[in-house]
Amino acid sequence: MLFPLLYTLATAAFGGAVLRLLLRQELKVGLEIALALLLLLLFEPLCYKVMPGYLGFCLFSLACLLAYWKLPMSGLLPVQEKAVLITGCDSGFGHALAKYLDELGFTVFAGVLFLNGPGAQDLKRYGSDRLTVLQMDVTNSQQISQSFESVKAQVEDKGSVPFMRNVSYNASKAALSMFFNTLRYELAIWGVKVVIIQPSGFKTGIFGTIDQWNQQHTKIFQQLSPEVRKDYGESYLNLLKEQYTAFQSHVSDTLQPVLKDILTALLANNPRRLYTPGLGAFLIPFLYHNFPTFISDFLIFQLFDLIQNVPDGAKQKGVYQ
Structure with missing residues (x-):
């Protein structure tokens, strides 16, 4: 059977x-x-x-x-009325991409660090009337906001400002993982072993107490622009708070598996490159890097309830049916 x-x-x-x-x-x-x-x-x-x-x-x-x-996918969408925002267009890939997409008929917003620099001047000189050069230092919040307003004024589909959930946290962990992997290669010639400990969910102080999280949620909501509040909706933001609260109640409150793996990494003659203490932690890198995309996407969407918990703006546009 x-x-x-x-x-x-x-x-x-x-x-x-x-x-x-x-x-x-x-x-x-x-x-x-x-x-x-x-x-x-x-x-x-x-x-x-x-x-x-x-x-x-x-x-x-x-x-x-x-x-x-090998399934035959449908053809590419027409470029007409398609707009794209590109950062780092002073030189290199960003500069070349802005020119390339402009030649194909895209509406291009090219963000540059130096508005009067040679890269920006080259784009202004040779670009079509569909190409707009924007002063945008990605570390400058004011310039990002100004660029968003410029794009919004020209693009028919106004879009929305993204409300980040785990982007900063996940990006920092991915960056640290690559950093330590590179460090492992460079220090190996000195006999120094570098080990990564990548645990699953454990109850630590990262989320704070329930009261602290409620206060932080209220603070975040008050700081959002009216446009973002409308696009995401109060119900979506409240569900995020509930999800984090529920996550806290399901994670392990004993840190022993993590401490045990750290001890093993410190004392082992030949420690492993990666230790994954905690329930299901070993699946995280495998899920992202080894599973076919449609399977990993399905599992991630189900795990974080991304289908049911949809912003109001996405529901109105029929993004998820």
């Missing part, structure tokens, strides 16, 4: 992924996709009968993944 169930689950997962692409009009429907699906359906009973057991199931699962990656 096990293998029929596994084959059914694999087929259902593949079929659901294809159906999702069809509903979102991301597949180019035609003879090619029909033949691919037909061959895959014929391949399932072949694997089941000729190679019973895990070998046949693994081969069929691999065929599903390959078939999914």
Whole structure:
């Protein structure tokens, strides 16, 4: 009974992924996709009968993944009425990209650090009337706000200012991970071992107490612009507070697994590069880097309840149905 169930689950997962692409009009429907699906359906009973057991199931699962990656995707969207904001256009990739997309017909907003510099002057000189050069130092909040107002004034779809959730936290951890990996290479010649401890959720002081979080939530809400409040809605922001509160009640309050791995890393003759103490922590890097994108996206959306908890503005635009 096990293998029929596994084959059914694999087929259902593949079929659901294809159906999702069809509903979102991301597949180019035609003879090619029909033949691919037909061959895959014929391949399932072949694997089941000729190679019973895990070998046949693994081969069929691999065929599903390959078939999914090879599905004929629909053509590119037309560039007309498409606008793009690019930072770092003084030189290098940003400068070249601004020129390239402008030539293709995009409306381009090119952010530069030096408005009178040679890169900005080159864009003004050779760019079309669709290309706008903006003074935008990405570390300057005032310039970012001014650039947003300039873009908003010219773009028909006004968009919204993003309300960051875990972006800063996750970005800092990713940067530290790469930093320590590089440090490990450079210090290895001196016999110095660098180890990364990447735990899952534990009850520490990072979120503070419930009262502190409530006060911080009120402070954040008061500082939001009326436009952001309208786009996200008070119900969305309140749900975020509830999610963080619920997260605190589910994480482990004993730090022993982390302390044990730190001790092991300190005393081991050959410590591992990465230790992942805590429930499910080992899945985090694997989920982001090894899973197919549609699987990792689905799991992340379900884990953080990103489908049900949608800002009011996104609901009105029908982004998630």
